[in-house]
Amino acid sequence: MPDNTTVNTRQTTALATQVMKDLLQNQEFIKLLDNIVSNAIEKKLNELIASIETVKGDVINLHNRVDEKEREIMHLREKISSQNNRCSKLENLIDNMEQYSRRSCIRIFGVKESTGENTDDIATDIICGKLGIQLDKTTDIDRSHRTGKLKAHPSSTTGHPSSGDVTSSASASRVASTDLASSIIRDKYARSIIVKLTTYRKRREIMENRKKLKGSGITIVEDLTAKNQSLLKQARAHPVIQSAWSSDGRVIALIPATGGAYATVGGDLFEIPSSPNNSYDAVSLGCPANMNNVTRCWYKHMEQKIPLDKSIAIVCCTSYMCDPRGSPLGLESGKINNDSISVSSERNQDVEKREVRLNGRSAWQPLEDDADPWVQVAFDSAFIITAFKTQGRPAYNFEWTTAYKVSCSMDGTSWIFYQDKYNNTDKVFSGNYGKGSPVEHTFFTPIVCRFFRIHPKKTIGKITIRLELYGYGPINELLAAINQEESGCPHPLRGSKMGVEDGRIPDSSLTSSSYRIIDGFPLSAQNGRLNGGIDINRNACWLAVDDDPDKWVKIDVGKTSLITGIIVQGRNMMKRWVTSLKVSHSLDNNTWTFALEPQCEQKVFPANYDYDTPVTIVFNQPLTARYVRIHPFTWYRSRDDCALRYEVLGIQD
Missing domain, CATH: 1.20.5 (Single alpha-helices involved in coiled-coils or other helix-helix interfaces)
Structure with a gap:
């Protein structure tokens, strides 16, 4: 029987359960309970939100402090x-x-070193004796001495003084060494001689003539700082630098750009490492494949605000030249005024100097007894001259210049004629072949000058010229100096004679569209060999028939070769020659392409200006061909006598 405690517990539990049921069924109680719980939760949420806001404020403050520190x-x-x-x-x-x-110092390398030597005397002997420059050591040399420590010859057992110090004076420097007394040190162990000249002008004259030392074992270079010496060494060791040199203490590197263009860069721009695969992005010249104007690449640098003192300059031509590089300098437009034009003489007021402008109403003509006629254009500062065009006199038959030379000057006193780089003579340019058609010549190495002259040498009728110059400018002294340096820019390949003249190319390989027979002598392609001719008919030339509408002579060089140019000549012992021509080429004797196509229109080359002088035409870019055709375009006076002797230039294998 359960005790009283257990009974009471059960009764209490039952009563509590009943009370809870009653309360849960009581809406007022439920509402009261809900209010109590809601208030408690809301209180806690408010406390939590306040805490979050406090933390958030702290985070914002931290971010602000971080931003402030980052700005600092x-x-x-x-x-x-x-x-x-x-x-x-x-x-x-x-x-x-x-x-x-x-800037007034030079260094001389390759001179044997001996005790008791006088370096002033050594320098004077080299400059006067080998360079042909007048130099007085008492007035032109400030001081001179050997540089660096004395180098011991390997055969020496006594060594050399540890200090290696060398004394110098304004008049001379003497080297003394008791250990090497009476010995001569071989060239490669000799120290260089530094010479300080009294004038920069004398130093520049020496630098301009130092090429005369080639092959002597002696070299003269600029006295560069350690930084520039290091830079020059880097330039010469760089895998894609074609050549490097210095000009007035500035290191210049010749870098091939895309599209066959060339530019020079120097200074800090050069310090660009090679990539692992030896590709090269040096200074990002960025010339597109069809770029025919390296100076546009140069101006691209200027647009990127690269300082001018970082030295970018134009020194070379591009492979293809369809049009003159640069802009017309202002003869035709009048930008170059009449005061800037000078002439040797004027025949009359109708053909005075102001009429020399291209496409003008008349032309310039000198006096008939003018033994050395010329036209001069003067600029206020240095310009880069890349090309020129000439014309004859309009509305007058047989008044144009057929050959001329070109000279330039920086001071209007000392003149230098443009050189034919293939034979080191003054270049004779073939001139006009008609009164109206302009003839254009591009300089393989642009001329840098303030004064430009053209010198007529041969003419049809009276000497007559209309002229325009092309190029860039004005340029500052630095760029002018860089462009005047020998840049090592490649000229178009001249090649060698392929065998028309000497008979290596047989008669069977020389054919033509037609040929004439005069007095029983055939003037066929086989009789047109360069420098051939017994008299005016025998082996005198190739001569096409009068009514041949498409005259040509064809040469089969025997196998596919690089064709670099042609040499043409007039009829032997007779005033008959071709004044202009075109050239086409083929690999299979079926498909023919004219020179410079498809990049340019068919090129008309100015040809001969007399019957005897061979004229060499070198293509801007070699042609890959086996067959070559020469197409006469115009010829001297007679419409019937299209006479030609010829040779092909090229490289086989």
């Missing part, structure tokens, strides 16, 4: 960068100042 760091970085740039500029300025202090 950025400011410090900018300040450091500015200071680094300033230091770099100061270092460059110091180096430039040091280099400038050496």
